[in-house]
Amino acid sequence: MAYDTYRPDWVPEDGDSQFSCRVMTGVEGVKDGAGTTGTAKAPARQKLTLDDYERGILEGNRMILSRAITLIESNAPKHFDPAQELVQRVLPHTGGAIRVGITGVPGVGKSTFIEALGCTLCEAGHKVAVLAVDPSSSVSGGSILGDKTRMEYLTREPRAFIRPSPSSGTLGGVTRKSRETLLLCEAAGYDVILVETVGVGQSETTVRSMVDFFMVLVLTGAGDDLQGIKKGIIELADAIVVNKADGDNRRKALVTRADYEQILHYLRPATEGWTTGAYTCSAITKEGIEDVWNVVLRFKEKMGRSGYFRTRRSRQAMEWMDTMVKEYLHHRVAQDQAISAKRSEIQRLVESGETPPTMAAKMIIEVMERELFCR
């Protein structure tokens, strides 16, 4: 039987065959006699110019947006400059969305929550983009693939755009790609950007640095142990949301909410001039979802008035620039053979106690300056 392989638009350029699905070719001749159906291969994807990308994005064309994101996510050095030029071109059309980060331990209900919130917002006329920052996806093969099926209704919603996590690579890796994807989605007219990340590592700090509002979903039964959630994550939050407040769990959720309110009382709020509160909701029954969204709107309004909204965004842009420089230097240093050879040599001297670390650092810096900056 003849099969053709179909690769969805959002598949990363270097994604292998696990992203493909098989499509059976049509039969020759159809019932109404309209001739033969195409047994020939589908035409190769048309190559897009930067003008095509720019126009398509600004018109809100989802297929072109997907392909533009694939360009941005590409690890091929030849794609870097055109991708940057594209971001530069659409930049005047960005910044119009509210950017919301959503984190929480695996299984807390992030995807279900996003599905419920996303559908509610689309019904209210918003255009919602859902992005994921998942540093483990390059290892696990993209965990949001599973989420696509979990976000069953949102996936079918024409006003929503769901993009799985990029795989890492050089030139800024996941962080750069996610930030630039966010900008492209804004240029394409999405006015709500939801960024999901799993709350188990560095990714929360990354997401905090690219969103306006950061939400931590938790489960009932906080107590003293904070259910394994580090105090650090709570300190990043603009809202704590106790999910699964339904059925028998509802009462417990209210107690947990009060516990968190207590804890928050002693912590410094993540955003100057904003009091982080704890709320309850059920992503399954949708109870409380709108209330949580109203908190986001209140935040936007209040922080907009105080000017902190803009201040944070410009601070984030500066941090982004600094991160890019650091990552570039890190990459150059890691790639340089002379530096790594010298580093291993000096490392041995430090290990054996022959050279103090400060002196060793100075020696490595001298090699770096010679190699990278020709000093």
Ligand SMILES: Nc1nc2c(ncn2[C@@H]2O[C@H](COP(=O)(O)OP(=O)(O)OP(=O)(O)O)[C@@H](O)[C@H]2O)c(=O)[nH]1
């Ligand atoms: N009762 C109840 N179950 C929920 C609720 N929200 C999510 N669940 C269930 O909890 C399980 C995990 O939900 P997900 O949305 O996949 O959780 P997640 O945080 O995205 O998980 P990861 O993507 O693995 O990090 C699923 O079986 C959901 O049906 C809720 O509000 N109430």
Ligand SMILES: [Mg+2]
């Ligand atoms: Mg999920």
